[in-house]
Amino acid sequence: MTIEFDNNLPIYLQIMNYIKREIITGKLQPGDKIPSVRELASELQINPNTVQRTFQELEREEIVETRRGLGRYVTSEGSKIMTIKKEMAGELIDNFIRGMRELGFRNEDILSIVAEAVNDKSRESR
Amino acid sequence: MTIEFDNNLPIYLQIMNYIKREIITGKLQPGDKIPSVRELASELQINPNTVQRTFQELEREEIVETRRGLGRYVTSEGSKIMTIKKEMAGELIDNFIRGMRELGFRNEDILSIVAEAVNDKSRESR
Amino acid sequence: MTIEFDNNLPIYLQIMNYIKREIITGKLQPGDKIPSVRELASELQINPNTVQRTFQELEREEIVETRRGLGRYVTSEGSKIMTIKKEMAGELIDNFIRGMRELGFRNEDILSIVAEAVNDKSRESR
Amino acid sequence: MTIEFDNNLPIYLQIMNYIKREIITGKLQPGDKIPSVRELASELQINPNTVQRTFQELEREEIVETRRGLGRYVTSEGSKIMTIKKEMAGELIDNFIRGMRELGFRNEDILSIVAEAVNDKSRESR
DNA sequence: GTGGTCTAGACCACT
DNA sequence: GTGGTCTAGACCACG
Numbered sequence: 001m002t003i004e005f006d007n008n009l010p011i012y013l014q015i016m017n018y019i020k021r022e023i024i025t026g027k028l029q030p031g032d033k034i035p036s037v038r039e040l041a042s043e044l045q046i047n048p049n050t051v052q053r054t055f056q057e058l059e060r061e062e063i064v065e066t067r068r069g070l071g072r073y074v075t076s077e078g079s080k081i082m083t084i085k086k087e088m089a090g091e092l093i094d095n096f097i098r099g100m101r102e103l104g105f106r107n108e109d110i111l112s113i114v115a116e117a118v119n120d121k122s123r124e125s126r
Numbered sequence: 127m128t129i130e131f132d133n134n135l136p137i138y139l140q141i142m143n144y145i146k147r148e149i150i151t152g153k154l155q156p157g158d159k160i161p162s163v164r165e166l167a168s169e170l171q172i173n174p175n176t177v178q179r180t181f182q183e184l185e186r187e188e189i190v191e192t193r194r195g196l197g198r199y200v201t202s203e204g205s206k207i208m209t210i211k212k213e214m215a216g217e218l219i220d221n222f223i224r225g226m227r228e229l230g231f232r233n234e235d236i237l238s239i240v241a242e243a244v245n246d247k248s249r250e251s252r
Numbered sequence: 253m254t255i256e257f258d259n260n261l262p263i264y265l266q267i268m269n270y271i272k273r274e275i276i277t278g279k280l281q282p283g284d285k286i287p288s289v290r291e292l293a294s295e296l297q298i299n300p301n302t303v304q305r306t307f308q309e310l311e312r313e314e315i316v317e318t319r320r321g322l323g324r325y326v327t328s329e330g331s332k333i334m335t336i337k338k339e340m341a342g343e344l345i346d347n348f349i350r351g352m353r354e355l356g357f358r359n360e361d362i363l364s365i366v367a368e369a370v371n372d373k374s375r376e377s378r
Numbered sequence: 379m380t381i382e383f384d385n386n387l388p389i390y391l392q393i394m395n396y397i398k399r400e401i402i403t404g405k406l407q408p409g410d411k412i413p414s415v416r417e418l419a420s421e422l423q424i425n426p427n428t429v430q431r432t433f434q435e436l437e438r439e440e441i442v443e444t445r446r447g448l449g450r451y452v453t454s455e456g457s458k459i460m461t462i463k464k465e466m467a468g469e470l471i472d473n474f475i476r477g478m479r480e481l482g483f484r485n486e487d488i489l490s491i492v493a494e495a496v497n498d499k500s501r502e503s504r
Numbered sequence: 505g506t507g508g509t510c511t512a513g514a515c516c517a518c519t
Numbered sequence: 520g521t522g523g524t525c526t527a528g529a530c531c532a533c534g
Contacts, residue, residue, distance in 0.1 A: 010533065011446065025230045047447075047534045089229055093243050096222040103215055104151045107244045114240045117219050118233045136509060162521065173511045178522080186438075194263065195299075195519030195521050262518060269480075277482045299519050341481055345495050348474035355467055356403045359496045366492045369471050370485045388524060414506065425526045430507080447506050447534030506533075512526100519521075 003044060011046060012053040019058060023074055024085045031076040034064060129170060137172060138180040145184060149200055150211045157202040160190060255296060263298060264305040271310060275326055276337045283328040286316060381422060389424060390432040397436060401452055402463045409454040412442060 003018055005011055022028040034040075037055065041048040055072060058064040063084060066072050100110050129144050131137055148154040160166075163181065167174040181198055184190040189210060192198050226236050255270055257263055274280040286292075289307065293300040307324060310316040315336060318324050352362050381396050383389055400406040412418075415433065419426040433450055436442040441462060444450050478488045 007444065007446065012533080021228050050534055053534085085229060089226065089231070089239070092222055092225040092229075093239060096218055097240075097243055099218040100215065102147050103211060103218075105215070110244055111241060113215070113219060114223075115237060117223055118236055138509085164521085173513095175512085176510060178524095179509090181522085192259065192522065193519095194259065195517090197521060264518080273480050273482075302519060305518085337481060341478065341483070341491070344474055344477040344481075345491060348470055349492075349495055351470040352467065354399050355463060355470075357467070362496055363493060365467070365471060366475075367489060369475055370488055390524085416506085425528095427527085428525060430509095431524090433507085444507065445534095447532090449506060507531105508533100509529100509531080511529080514524100514526080516524080517522090 011050050012057065015040075015044070015051070015054040016057055019054070020063065020084055020088065023063065023081055024088070028074050030074050030078050030081065032074045033070075034072050034074060036071060137176050138183065141166075141170070141177070141180040142183055145180075146189065146210055146214065149189065149207055150214070154200050156200050156204050156207065158200045160198050160200060162197055264302050264309065267292075267296070267303070267306045268309055271306070272315065272336055272340065275315065275333055276340070280326050282326050282330050282333065284326045285322075286324050286326060288323060389428050390435065393418075393422070393429070393432040394435055397432075398441065398462055398466065401441065401459055402466070406452050408452050408456045408459065410452045412450050412452060414449055 003014060005014055019028070019034070023030075028034070034055075035043070037048050037051045041051045044051075055064060059066065059072075061084075062077075062080060063075055064072050065075050097110065100113075105113070129140060131140055145154065145160070154160065160181075161169065163174050163177045167177045170177070181190060185192060185198075187210075188203075188206060189201055190198050191201050223236065226239075231239070255266060257266060271280070271286070275282075280286070286307075287295070289300050289303045293303045296303070307316060311318065311324075313336075314329075314332060315327055316324050317327050349362065352365075357365070381392060383392055397406065397412070406412065412433075413421070415426050415429045419429045422429070433442060437444060437450075439462075440455075440458060441453055442450050443453055475488065478491075483491070
């Protein structure tokens with residue numbers, strides 16, 4: 001596991017997003033154990049405090065839960081996962097459409113631009 | 127002119143975006159004078175230094191130019207405007223599509239979601 | 253007469269330098285009349301105050317002198333011209349050599365670089 | 379570390395130049411940590427904002443990079459250093475030669491003047 | 505501890 | 520009037 005950090009976004013948010021994506025795409029399943037703070041910190045070469053903060057936030061969002069003395073686990077509540085996915089997608093799309101409208105694009109423009117981009121970029125996907 | 131400030135983004139960036147949008151949508155034309163630092167600061171109820179920062183960055187992006195002792199003007203190079211629009215739109219769409227892909231959406235999914243969202247939100251547009 | 257203004261240097265200094273060069277290279281001779289403030293201002297499309305300032309400074313440096321009711325003239329004292337030339341050249345060379353030394357260049361380096369540059373740039377001269 | 383400030387040039391530019399020279403002459407190596415904003419500000423007896431401005435500009439020129447919460451470091455890309463040196467030297471020499479030409483000096487004149495000045499000033503160098 | 509942003513207010517050079 | 524720079528001091532997020 002490696003993450004290329006983007007300097008503009010707090011590291012803890014980048015890790016949060018990374019873990020959420022792992023869950024959404026099924027690489028982390030509900031009930032799976034996630035790495036300990038120390039493990040993850042040394043693996044990613046970052047400060048344990050930062051990892052700690054990541055997990056705190058994930059817990060606040062009820063995506064991860066602590067089992068005393070056993071470690072942290074992905075919430076076993078499967079419905080939560082779909083909720084996260086919808087939330088993240090909803091945010092993405094809202095941002096996008098609001099931004100495009102502010103630039104003066106109309107609905108048809110937006111649709112055709114997306115259509116083009118989606119195909120154009122299919123080469124880059126793996 | 128009023129801007130509702132969003133606390134998560136630096137004010138100077140929000141003003142930058144605001145002005146870029148004014149240019150893109152034609153409310154500010156190439157060669158137009160933009161407000162002075164002091165004017166805009168008092169209008170927006172913010173510190174002149176913050177406005178100064180905004181203009182400095184816009185100048186670095188060659189969107190605005192200073193004429194000594196006279197004030198600042200939108201760059202008279204019309205071609206710049208299309209460039210800005212494309213840059214801003216490109217960034218929006220890249221972010222969006224990358225994000226959706228990371229969430230596991232496929233091209234068809236993305237397209238249909240956008241189609242739906244665009245119509246759904248047409249009420250809000252004016 | 254036209255000058256392309258460089259935004260980093262005050263306009264009045266740029267005009268001063270321009271006039272000094274005209275004198276040094278003999279295009280303006282000692283005793284020649286120079287244009288009036290209004291003439292020069294309208295020719296260069298700048299504020300008369302700026303031209304006024306230029307002339308004031310040139311007068312302070314005794315390069316130009318006012319003859320009441322007749323206009324301004326290049327000083328008739330020929331020796332002054334050589335002085336100006338030496339001053340300007342001296343400043344240029346001091347700046348240059350100090351700068352190069354600060355960058356760690358040695359005497360030999362400086363000489364060879366200048367030799368190269370001088371030849372390299374002879375194409376551009378007209 | 380002390381800098382004698384020249385009143386004609388903005389302080390932040392003088393510090394920028396100072397740091398660039400430190401890097402070029404090898405006193406600051408790629409990857410080295412540079413002083414924190416507060417440190418340098420108190421050392422040079424200037425306002426932290428001024429130092430901040432300095433570093434911001436150096437960062438924009440990719441000479442320095444920020445590691446979040448850790449401090450700022452000289453870019454580890456060694457090639458950048460030669461680029462800076464060439465840029466700075468190129469600017470010096472361009473200014474110099476253009477200036478001398480404008481004063482009516484010919485290539486031979488320039489060369490001999492430099493030769494003389496370099497030797498003349500060798501006393502001051504160390 | 506670090507840097508990033510912002511406010512308040514000042515002085516200066518330039519047009 | 521304009522912008523450019525600087526000081527003084529504050530608050531915040533991040534690691």
